[in-house]
Amino acid sequence: MGATRGAVAARVSSIGxxxxxxxxxxxxxxxxxxxxxTTEALLKYRAAAVRALAPTGGxxxxxxxxxxxxxxxxxxxxxxxxxx
Amino acid sequence: xxxxxxxxxxxxFVMVFQRELSIGLGSKELEDSIxxxxxxxxxxxDNHLTTFCDRLLDSSGRLVxxxxxxxxxxxxxxxxxxxxxxxxxxxxxxxxxxFTEAPLRxxxxxxxxxxxxxxxxxxxxxxxxxxxxxxxxxxVDEARLSVAHARWVVISA
Numbered sequence: 001m002g003a004t005r006g007a008v009a010a011r012v013s014s015i016g017x018x019x020x021x022x023x024x025x026x027x028x029x030x031x032x033x034x035x036x037x038t039t040e041a042l043l044k045y046r047a048a049a050v051r052a053l054a055p056t057g058g059x060x061x062x063x064x065x066x067x068x069x070x071x072x073x074x075x076x077x078x079x080x081x082x083x084x
Numbered sequence: 085x086x087x088x089x090x091x092x093x094x095x096x097f098v099m100v101f102q103r104e105l106s107i108g109l110g111s112k113e114l115e116d117s118i119x120x121x122x123x124x125x126x127x128x129x130d131n132h133l134t135t136f137c138d139r140l141l142d143s144s145g146r147l148v149x150x151x152x153x154x155x156x157x158x159x160x161x162x163x164x165x166x167x168x169x170x171x172x173x174x175x176x177x178x179x180x181x182x183f184t185e186a187p188l189r190x191x192x193x194x195x196x197x198x199x200x201x202x203x204x205x206x207x208x209x210x211x212x213x214x215x216x217x218x219x220x221x222x223x224v225d226e227a228r229l230s231v232a233h234a235r236w237v238v239i240s241a
Contacts, residue, residue, distance in 0.1 A: 016156075017133040019115075022200035025133075026219060045133065048155040052136050052177070064195030065138045065151060 017044055028079075029072055039080065046076045096201070097217040097229075098239050099150075099181060101166040102210060107183075107232060110239030112216065116202060119240045125204035125212050127158075134159045137198040137215050139225070140180060140191040147221070147228040149182040151193050152213070158203040162211045171233070183232035196220065 017025065021041045027033050028042075049069045100106035100120055110118060116127040134156040140149040154160045167174040173187045174180075182188065198220035204212040221229070 016129070016131040017200075018130060019132040019200060022132040023216075026199040048133060048136075052153045052155055054177070065136070065153075065193045065197065066195075068138075068195035068197055069136070 017041060029075060034079070042076050042080065046073055049073050095217045096214045096239070097221065098212055098214045098237075100210065100212045100237060101162070101169060101172075103169070105169075105171045105181065105183075105232075105234040106237045107229070107234045108237040108239040109217065110214075111241075114214075114239070114241055117241075118204060118212075118214070120206075120212060121237050123206050123208075123210075125206045125210075127202040127204050129158070131156055131158075132200045132202065134201060134203050135198075135213065137201065137220060138193050139196050139220060140182075140188075141194055142184075142188060142191055147225040148184050148188055148191055149180055150215075150220075151178055151180050153178040156203070159213075162203050162213060165209075165211055183229065183234060185233045 021037065024035050024037045025041065025045055027035060028037055049072055053066060053069055053073075094112055095109040096112055096114060098108045098110055098118070098120065100108070106120070108120065116130065118125050134154070136153040136155060138151040138153075139147055140151055142148045152159075152163075154163050163174065163179050166172050167179060171182045171187070172179055173182070180187065180191075198215045200219065201213060201215045204214065206212075
């Protein structure tokens with residue numbers, strides 16, 4: 001169990017976005033403007049979203065948060081699929 | 085209270101996880117160190133994406149709390165620390181902070197999520213979490229926050 005917790009901690013520690021990157025991510029999702037966002041930042045956000053959706057035995061209060069997170073993953077995938 | 089809630093768009097919303105929930109608003113210009121009343125809190129790093137934070141609404145559509153999904157090590161530590169507080173409920177992947185007198189069973193997560201915020205701690209091991217208020221709360225929420233079941237604190241640099 002301790003090793004599992006350590007592995008999780010190590011994984012989440014690697015997901016780091018600066019304040020500027022996080023605010024740019026908001027603009028990307030709300031306005032579709034990529035600005036100075038890098039592919040690396042998009043992939044970091046995607047990894048965080050996937051982790052938040054991972055089945056862990058718990059459940060969210062409703063499905064709405066899951067749907068929004070899934071939408072954001074799709075937006076990133078579609079953007080990266082078009083080639084940046 | 086109304087004056088304090090004005091200009092929400094330019095503010096950070098801060099929750100302080102003490103025996104009773106404390107909340108406050110501070111300038112968005114505040115970075116990785118803040119003063120809550122007269123106590124300094126510091127963040128553990130420059131990661132601004134520490135949690136996904138969603139609004140929780142009651143059956144009338146009124147703000148009653150927030151659902152917080154940790155996505156950083158410091159936020160995981162926060163969840164482990166606050167899970168026994170009476171205004172917090174926890175499942176294995178997220179926790180809920182309630183602005184009501186007691187947790188609600190029928191709250192809805194509306195899926196609107198904040199972008200960014202820091203996890204802070206002080207020398208006594210208390211935690212605080214900031215959220216960019218304009219990313220999450222609507223103007224309608226302002227009145228609800230002003231009557232939240234929480235103590236208001238002063239947030240400054």
